[in-house]
Amino acid sequence: MGMSEFYDPKEMNDEESIRVIHRYLDFGGNFLDTADMYGVGRNEMLVGKAIAGRRNQVVVATKFANVRGPNGEFLGLRGDAQYVKECCDASLQRLKVDVIDLYYQHRVDPKTPIEETVGAMAELVKAGKVRYLGLSEASPATIRRAAKVHPIAALQTEYSLWxxxxxxxxxxxxxxxxxxxxxYSPLGRGFLAGQFKKFEDIPADDYRRINPRFQGENFQKNLDLVKKVEELARSKGCSSGQLALAWVLAQGDNIVPIPGTKRVKYLDDNMGATTVRLTPDELRQLDAILPVGAAAGERYQATSMKAIDRST
Structure with missing residues (x-):
């Protein structure tokens, strides 16, 4: 996502981004996650360019549902059958692939029954355009309804220490x-990796400047929590980002974190997390530092929080 929009747009560089993706593949990584809304299609084209000639090394995941206008404006959510099929065809073209390995509904459309949406996605599987289906930020009730229509392979939701x-x-x-x-956001949008020491460290046109957890008193409260994570990381001989990723990996074999970066140095740091093993005592320490609800502020602005499916 950050390669094409939202995070420090002035630093976006497609050539460097492709180098990062290639380095990740050379490391042995194989899962690339994008969406049609990232850069209004631009990120899918970038991923398609990066995997040209290496398609058999990659599990490609993309998403639909967030409607963007010609100038990038957000126009709401759509999950109706016609839109599902149109979006899939457009994503296949931008990615320059014959099939999408994992196709997600990015956000649940409250106006369209999940049965209609997943039914249309299931038709894409039958047509050979998609291999597996996923949902993002869906509630348990919605997931259960969806799974009755077609097997759901993956659920994507924000999850991290904070x-x-x-x-x-x-x-x-x-x-x-x-x-x-x-x-997603297993590093707390960079905060858990220690990227920000003061609000001014966030670039002027970066989305995080309007994120509640990066504003006002919330920033300092969250920074104080991260400092404790950094102390534990230093004692363990790893970075705070590696510690945060290792924590996510330790929560279960069914959990796959997808840290995003557009710089090689951060990619290298992220990949180093796979060698970090946390002891039961260290896991208890992290639970004590950042229990559920410890982070100050909502994870999105109010308008974006409304798009989170909370049905019970």
Whole structure:
């Protein structure tokens, strides 16, 4: 996402982004996650360019549902059957692939029954355009309804040391149903990696400047929590980002974190997390530092929080 929009747009560089993707593949990584809304299609084209000639090395995931206007404006959500099929065809063209490995509904459309949406997605599977289906930020009730229409392979939801709400109901539900869990923003949009020491560290046109957790008193409160994570990381001989990713990896074999970066140095740091093993005592320490609900502020602005499916 950050390669094409939202995070420090002035630093976007497609050539460097492709180098990052290639380095990730050379490391042995194989899962690339994008969406049609990132850069209003631009990110899918970037991913398509990066995987040209290496398609057999990659599991490609993309998403639909967030409607964007010609100038990038957000126009709402759509999950109707016609839109599902139109979006899939457009994504296939931009990615320059014959089939999408994992196709997500990015946000649940409250105006369209999930049965209609997933039914249309299932038709894409039958047509050979999509291999597996996923949902993003869906509630347990919605997931259960969707799974009755067609098997759901993955649920993508924000999950990290400072966003642990999924532990209450969502994680138990997907485990019960045999659905994989894809954890986005596992580094708290860079905060848990220690990228920001003061508000002014956030670039002027960066989306995070309007994120509640980066504003006012919330910034300092969250920074104080991250400092404790950094102390534990130093004692363990790893970075705070590696510690945060190792924590997510330690929460279960069905959980796959997808840290995003557009710089090689951060990619290298992220990949180093795979060698970090946390002891039961260290896990208890992290639970004590950042229990559920510890982070100050909502994870999105009010308008974006309304797009989160909270049905019970």
């Amino acid at each position: 966003t642990r709400e999924a532990e209450a109901e969502v994680l138990p539900a997907v485990r019960e149903l045999g659905i994989g869990f894809v954890a």
